[in-house]
Amino acid sequence: MSKPAVLVARPVFPQVIEKLQQHFEVEHNQADAAWGREQLIERLQGKAGVFTTGGERIDAALLAACPRLRICANMAVGYNNFDLAAMTAAKVLGTNAPDVLTETTADFGFALLMATARRMTESEHYLRAGQWKKWSYDLFAGAEVHGSTLGILGMGRIGQGIARRGAHGFGMSVIYHNRSRLAPEIEAQCKARYVGKDELLREADHLVLVLPYTAESHHAIGAAELAQMKPTATLVNIARGGIVDDAALAQALREHRIAAAGLDVFEGEPRVHPDLLSVPNVVLTPHIASATIPTRMAMANLAADNLIGYLLHGKPVTPLNPEVLA
Numbered sequence: 001m002s003k004p005a006v007l008v009a010r011p012v013f014p015q016v017i018e019k020l021q022q023h024f025e026v027e028h029n030q031a032d033a034a035w036g037r038e039q040l041i042e043r044l045q046g047k048a049g050v051f052t053t054g055g056e057r058i059d060a061a062l063l064a065a066c067p068r069l070r071i072c073a074n075m076a077v078g079y080n081n082f083d084l085a086a087m088t089a090a091k092v093l094g095t096n097a098p099d100v101l102t103e104t105t106a107d108f109g110f111a112l113l114m115a116t117a118r119r120m121t122e123s124e125h126y127l128r129a130g131q132w133k134k135w136s137y138d139l140f141a142g143a144e145v146h147g148s149t150l151g152i153l154g155m156g157r158i159g160q161g162i163a164r165r166g167a168h169g170f171g172m173s174v175i176y177h178n179r180s181r182l183a184p185e186i187e188a189q190c191k192a193r194y195v196g197k198d199e200l201l202r203e204a205d206h207l208v209l210v211l212p213y214t215a216e217s218h219h220a221i222g223a224a225e226l227a228q229m230k231p232t233a234t235l236v237n238i239a240r241g242g243i244v245d246d247a248a249l250a251q252a253l254r255e256h257r258i259a260a261a262g263l264d265v266f267e268g269e270p271r272v273h274p275d276l277l278s279v280p281n282v283v284l285t286p287h288i289a290s291a292t293i294p295t296r297m298a299m300a301n302l303a304a305d306n307l308i309g310y311l312l313h314g315k316p317v318t319p320l321n322p323e324v325l326a
Contacts, residue, residue, distance in 0.1 A: 004311050006049040009040065009056050012075070016300045023308050024049070041065045049307045054078060058094075060086035071310050075303040077101055077158075078240055080213040084321055094320040095306035099157065100298035101290040106161025108264070108289040109238040113150075113162075113206050116234045116262035117143040121283045143205065143232060143259060145170055151204025152176040153197070153220070154211025154239060160190050162208055167191035175200055178211075201228040206236065213240035223248040229258050236262040238289045241269050250275035253282055264289050 006020060008028040020026045027043060029035070035043065037057070044050060044066040052058070054076040063069065063086060071093040072082060082094045115121060123140040126132060150166040152159045155178040166172035167190060174192040176182075177200045187194065201207070207229065211217050221235065222245040229235070235258060237244050246267045252258050254275070262283040266272050269287060276282055290296060302317060310316040319325065 004048040005046055006051065006307055006311070007043050007047045008051040009035070009043075010053040012051070012053075012300045013297055016297075016304050019301070019304050020051070020307065023312060037062070044069060049073065049311055051075065051303050051307060052081065054081055057081050057083075058087060058092075059083040060090070063087065063090040063092055071095065071307060071316070073303040073306040075299050078212060079320060080240060082320070088321045088324060091324050093310055093316060093324045095303070095310070095316050095318050096320055097299040097302040098318060100302055101295050102157040102161055104292050104295040105158050105238060105289045106165060108291075109158065109162050109208055109210065109236060110165045112238065112262040112264060112283060112285065112289075113208060113234070113236050114145055115283045116236060116260045117145050117206060119260065119281070122280050125280070143234060145172070145206070147171050147173075148205035149173045149175060149203055151200045151207040152192070153200060153207065153209050154178060155182055155190075155192070156210065156212075158238070159208070159210040160186065160192075162210065163190035163192045172206075175203060198228060201225055202230070204233060205230065206234045209235070209237045209239045209243055211239050211243060213242050218242050219245045221245065221249070223252070226252040226258060231257060231259065233258050234260045234262065238264045241266040246273040246276055250279055250282075253279045256281075 003023065003025045005025040008017065008026060011030045011032045017026060017028055040056060041062055046068055048068060049071040052072055052074050054074060058072050058081060060083060069092055074096045077096055077098045079094060079096045084094055087094050119140045119142040150172040152163055155176045159176065163174045167174045174190060175195045176192050177195060177197045181194045220243050226248060249261060250273060253261055260281040264285045265287055290299065306316045306318060
């Protein structure tokens with residue numbers, strides 16, 4: 001009996017390709033060719049599954065053009081590239097890669113917070129440019145981290161990981177806002193206090209964004225929200241581009257309405273708003289919060305296991321729309 005056919009849309013670890021080849025006819029893109037939408041649809045013809053990395057948009061039009069597609073497995077915890085309602089209507093399963101990246105991403109979020117607060121990028125550029133000639137009492141003096149107030153918008157697994165690092169490692173007072181309040185025992189573990197969004201914006205010395213991107217969270221932080229923050233505050237986004245209005249943020253940074261920002265994600269990435277590239281008080285990284293070899297391998301293996309589990313056994317590991325299974 002012939003094997004099901006799957007497409008791997010972007011380069012992944014060779015070991016993962018070999019793993020999939022044990023079970024499927026695999027078409028891959030290890031050369032990282034820049035497929036447009038029509039090319040992606042063409043490649044998906046006859047495929048039962050696709051391994052995606054978050055940049056491939058799966059919507060009703062694509063699904064209508066790919067009638068044999070049964071599963072889209074994202075190598076990411078976020079899945080804003082999926083029109084999940086359209087996928088459910090077409091009886092196409094969506095899966096993601098939660099849990100395996102929680103601690104690594106929380107590590108990076110806290111690292112980005114510290115780099116932002118302590119002006120590490122600014123000071124490195126200054127040193128590399130040969131401008132460091134003498135010591136000064138206020139040379140790149142930044143914001144305190146230990147003992148300050150950590151605000152978290154979006155208190156899922158990663159947000160909780162950042163809260164624990166702040167509370168237990170740095171003695172920070174942790175406040176958070178979420179669509180729903182956490183259970184008391186989880187709040188106790190994180191030493192976190194639930195507040196309204198306005199209070200979060202007003203009181204946080206360091207605000208970290210870890211909420212999923214949806215139509216409702218688009219520009220959750222814009223000019224009005226930035227105006228509520230302390231002028232000494234920092235903002236860190238490790239969630240998704242589009243949650244922050246990047247143009248408004250660049251203007252707020254330029255006018256020193258907040259002290260600094262650290263961004264790992266951007267609207268329209270890999271394009272970065274040019275105004276963010278011209279302000280000094282921002283730390284910019286290219287969407288690498290989960291980028292350790294063990295974690296990225298675990299993410300890729302989980303996406304592969306979802307393809308194998310569903311197409312061979314009808315049992316995916318992390319389904320997003322389990323009603324398709326019925």
